[in-house]
Amino acid sequence: MWEGFLLGLATGVTCLAYCSPVLLPFLLGEAQDVRRSAGLTLQFLGGRLLGYLLFAVAAWWAGQLWRQSGLMREAAMGGIYVLLALLLLAYGRGFKSEACAGQMVKKKTAAWPATLGLLTGLNLCPPFLLAFAAAAQTQTLRDSLLYFFSFFIGTSLYFLPLPLLGFCRRRAELKTIGRLAALVAAVFYLYRGILMMAGGLIP
Amino acid sequence: MTGIASETKQNEMGLSWGKAALLSLPMLLLTALLLLHGHNLKDPLQAIAAGITYLFANYIFFKMLRSGRTHRYRSIFFVAASVLFVVSFLANMFEMRGTMELSTANILDGEAPLCPLVIPALLIPAALTQTIIFPGSMFAGYAGVATMIVLWIGFSLAVGRGWCSWICFFGGMDEGMASLCKKPSIRSFDQRWTYLPWAVLLAVVLLSAATLSPAYCEWLCPFKTVTEYPAVNSLETGLQAVIFVSLFLGLVIYLPLKSGKRTQCGLFCPFGAFQSLFNRCNSFAVRIDRARCVDCKICLKECPTFSLNEASLAAGETRSSCTKCGRCIDRCPRGAISYHIKGTEFLRHPKTARLLFLYPAFIFMAVIGGGCIFGGLLRLLKLLTTGSMIG
Ligand code: SF4
Ligand code: SF4
16 A cells, blocks of 8 residues: 555656646646636545546456557557547647636536546656556455555645646637647647557557 | 928938948947858858858947937848758758758757747646757757757846747738738737737646647657658658648638738647746836827737737736837837836837847847848859858
């Protein structure tokens, strides 16, 4: 349990770096105040936790398949990237909208932060792979779940300052920048996803 | 009316022959040190290239002082440097590697010259992991990482985003294309697109930190089309090549030709957005005298980087993206716009403020742009005399 937490603490900055291309544009786009930013960050983290736990279960039951077939893993990860890209595209597309971003999110996209979190949670970033390797050596499914949970807690500490973005002034500009950045990140993930699904050569 | 007012303005900022010549003397000496030093002047081709560069730079500076026009003469030097940069860079690449392609072996050998556009994306990975994610050499070779970073810091502190109109050899391509547009067919852009450079900056900085690789270089840089690009040998590199060429054709050729604006610099370049931050922490600014301004909005139409809008005009300021190119200053029929030194009384000594800005800006332009002009001229002279640019 502690081992997972400490690994999370040690690698949390890298984790933040992996998640921030998705989370930051979203937060900038929606940062109306600190409370709202905190709410969105929590939803994102909730989705991410779900992703971790799902991965712990999936890794336990289907671990052999994942570990043995590099190609299949590539294709599955590619699929996740493409999904992530499509969500970001759908979000960023509204950058020209005059409507209050908060209302839009409430009406149409209540589940977005959580879904984005879930998809980044399923991302095979280096810290995640480390946790995966360690969790795979645990004896029971419960231990594996606990390991991933404590790893999640350790990495999540680095996300705590993000709601402070709600203090930012010039919100209209930030909203536009956040949504446009989501579009740019979407293009990147789409490009990577397609290449990975096509068995591309991305290391 | 406009022509007469413009003349008045020119006389206001222009200097007499004697004064202009006297004030050009320090530049003559400085550029002699900076442009003539380090070349083998016994080689006739090098001597001719260095001589032409030196005379050209000083002619431009003198004309700037004498005429009072900044943009017109800056632009000639800036665009020439940019075109000759491509000539000299490509000739260098062919001489070193025999191709514009950058292979994995070249990258591993640290042969990729550092392009300033990558600098913002280096900072977070360097802070987090103490590694420079750009695969170039630190000191040696053509544009080593450390050399470029030192130059960039010096210039940024001196003139902020002035970098984009006084030093950036890529910006010169955009400006050159935009200057060919005599009658724009695209007359306006949605203001919100002017935030795209910030969005690209945010995305590439974060993605570079996430992937520990220079994301902008790898999949977004339009200028790969005219410099060096990864060897096309896979689906990935093929896709990258398509992205680079499309962005170049769209942002550096088509849109500037159709709109007369620097669309790559004003609507896309993340480095430009990053440089805007330095506009906040350096001494020079461009300001508008509201008492003189008659709200004709010519400056809004003329600014090539979308750095003036109704709100900034009303406030008597430019937006933070101002590249200090001087175009609005040259074109304002009322002479209402001028360079300003922050912390001093606005308009008390506009000529002095302009001069104090021109010296550092021009020295940096002469060093970097002059190097490009010298290198390009040398290659062209080689071509004329030997039939080949390389060897
Ligand atoms: S500052 Fe701009 S709007 Fe005012 S007079 Fe000059 S060109 Fe016209
Ligand atoms: S505001 Fe004036 S000086 Fe600044 S970029 Fe625009 S035209 Fe150039």
